[in-house]
Amino acid sequence: MDEVLAELAAMAADGTKSTRSGSKPSLAGAALRKAIMAIWCLCFCGMQWRAIGQLCDIPFNTLFTLFARWTRLGLWCRLLDRLRRTWRLACGDNAEPSAVVIDSRSCRSAPSCFERGFDGGKKINGIKVHLGVEKHGIPLAIDVTPANVHDTKGIVPVLRELAGQGFRGSALGDLGYRGKRLAKAGQKLGITVKPSARGCDGKFLPTGICWVVERSFSWIANYRRLNTIFERTKEHLVAFIEIAFVYILSRRIKRLIAEEASA
Missing domain, CATH: 3.30.420.10 (Ribonuclease H-like superfamily/Ribonuclease H)
Structure with missing residues (x-):
């Protein structure tokens, strides 16, 4: 979760807009961390979007929209590449x-x-x-x-x-x-x-x-x-x-x- 938040901050510094624009405020703080955990639980447990939305008290359409936007912006790919390079350097490889x-x-x-x-x-x-x-x-x-x-x-x-x-x-x-x-x-x-x-x-x-x-x-x-x-x-x-x-x-x-x- 901390790695995702760090990558979101890096995307914001790069000028990549990771949150939507509109009248409703974007998720932040504890709500954002809860949404990240819900997306991971969705992958690990194989739950439905509606079910995980009810469990974490976040509308499932909000969770899905957040996941789809981050996917479109390449958040997961960027984060995986950064962690892969960090791990290889820590192991003494190029x-x-x-x-x-x-x-x-x-x-x-x-x-x-x-x-x-x-x-x-x-x-x-x-x-x-x-x-x-x-x-x-x-x-x-x-x-x-x-x-x-x-x-x-x-x-x-x-x-x-x-x-x-x-x-x-x-x-x-x-x-x-x-x-x-x-x-x-x-x-x-x-x-x-x-x-x-x-x-x-x-x-x-x-x-x-x-x-x-x-x-x-x-x-x-x-x-x-x-x-x-x-x-x-x-x-x-x-x-x-x-x-x-x-x-x-x-x-x-x-x-x-x-x-x-x-x-």
Whole structure:
């Protein structure tokens, strides 16, 4: 919560208007902190907007409007990038990675979801989340497609987002990312796609840092709203994934500060 408030203050200093204009006053103080906690509970517990509004005594349309505005302004993406760089520097690494790990995960979705497709391999009717993570498992790029989109096509927007951030290096993936078309697309963006086998006889074999993306998917599986997808826009689903990793990083950094203070 403190990290979100700090990022909101930074956005206000940058001239980004994070609050709406109108006759009603914007949320501030304890009400703003309660709204931030309600949005996190929505992601973690998988509650409905109306239910969380009744529990926190804030109209659900106010909460949803606040969440949608912050998502549109890129609050969660900015906060995740800042915390990721802070964590990497605290671990003794460079702020930006030299290699990323790419993978996807199919999730069931409701009929009201923004997109839907059937994954014949996993027998899942829903969407597919594509991640590009660094060695600590924190995503640098996220994209969502219907579950029937092949990995070699669904990962291209992730590679474009990585290239837009200035990343030039290797993208490590499983054998599902083989193919000359994907390799050429990566070369045009300055990214080398390196597929490798991660299993043998049905058993998972960790290869280098390729296993970290599997751990990232297991982390977000703890958030109920990210198990069965109900979001009606792709941007809101990506925002909830970013919120989950913001919470994970915030806890890590807070624990690290406490350990340094006690040492």
